[in-house]
Amino acid sequence: MVDHHTHLAPDDDPLDEAVLSVETITAHVAAAMDRGLDAVCVTEHVYRFRVAKPAWAHPYWQGQTEWDIDAYWEALAEAKEIGFPLRIGIECDWLPEHQDVLVDALAGRPWDVILGSIHWVDEGAVDYDLYSAFDVIDPDALWRGYVDRYTRAALSGQFDVMTHADLPKSFGPLPSAAVLDESYDAIADALAEAGCCAEISTAGLRKAAREIYPGPDLLSRLCARGVPVVLSSDAHEPENVGFAFDQALRAAAEAGYSEVMEFSGRDRRAVPLG
Numbered sequence: 001m002v003d004h005h006t007h008l009a010p011d012d013d014p015l016d017e018a019v020l021s022v023e024t025i026t027a028h029v030a031a032a033m034d035r036g037l038d039a040v041c042v043t044e045h046v047y048r049f050r051v052a053k054p055a056w057a058h059p060y061w062q063g064q065t066e067w068d069i070d071a072y073w074e075a076l077a078e079a080k081e082i083g084f085p086l087r088i089g090i091e092c093d094w095l096p097e098h099q100d101v102l103v104d105a106l107a108g109r110p111w112d113v114i115l116g117s118i119h120w121v122d123e124g125a126v127d128y129d130l131y132s133a134f135d136v137i138d139p140d141a142l143w144r145g146y147v148d149r150y151t152r153a154a155l156s157g158q159f160d161v162m163t164h165a166d167l168p169k170s171f172g173p174l175p176s177a178a179v180l181d182e183s184y185d186a187i188a189d190a191l192a193e194a195g196c197c198a199e200i201s202t203a204g205l206r207k208a209a210r211e212i213y214p215g216p217d218l219l220s221r222l223c224a225r226g227v228p229v230v231l232s233s234d235a236h237e238p239e240n241v242g243f244a245f246d247q248a249l250r251a252a253a254e255a256g257y258s259e260v261m262e263f264s265g266r267d268r269r270a271v272p273l274g
């Protein structure tokens with residue numbers, strides 16, 4: 001088992017470049033081993049890196065963007081070279097107006113996996129209270145905007161895995177049943193058409209929704225359309241690496257999956273469940 005989505009930087013001090021140290025990486029890998037994982041993939045947010053700064057003028061983005069992407073790469077590549085069971089990835093936002101900046105920022109490196117994420121719609125953040133879109137638009141409009149971006153990101157072909165598919169459920173009221181239904185279908189259709197993986201993320205269990213991303217209804221639709229899945233914790237601290245993977249595996253089986261995917265060098269291979 002591989003955890004495909006983890007962060008070295010804690011949420012409360014995300015710009016401390018000291019996390020790119022042997023000590024932090026060792027603690028991260030040790031946590032994965034303790035949980036019985038075979039490997040852990042580090043996927044820091046693209047907006048941590050100065051190279052992404054021109055992508056977006058929003059004060060949140062500008063304020064989060066101070067790391068050197070070369071230092072990130074070198075710290076992980078060094079650890080991998082000496083035998084740490086690590087994969088090197090990145091969690092990349094989809095900003096349709098500025099995506100060329102992000103594509104350039106990622107170019108030229110042999111990533112193990114590139115995750116695609118929607119954290120914002122036009123009106124504000126999906127998962128961040130300070131600039132929350134829920135303060136500005138109603139849940140139906142928010143979900144429609146979110147799904148529009150999510151599906152376009154999946155179909156862009158830039159990402160190996162699309163993350164936390166029903167993320168807005170943890171940060172505001174759900175939309176109407178009709179909008180939720182059309183949202184699930186649109187997400188499942190786009191991922192299937194794109195040949196892109198989804199993640200089963202246990203982060204949702206630690207958020208207000210107290211439910212895995214994606215929930216059982218959406219996960220069943222993904223399975224029915226043949227969308228492959230990977231396992232992830234979205235840990236921002238070592239103790240959550242591999243968090244509740246027993247529940248993730250159960251959710252996968254209940255949705256109808258008999259295998260999960262593992263990425264290395266942006267190639268995926270199937271690993272049977274059970």
Ligand SMILES: [Zn+2]
Binds near residue numbers: 117
């Ligand atoms: Zn995310």
Ligand SMILES: [Zn+2]
Binds near residue numbers: 234
């Ligand atoms: Zn993440």
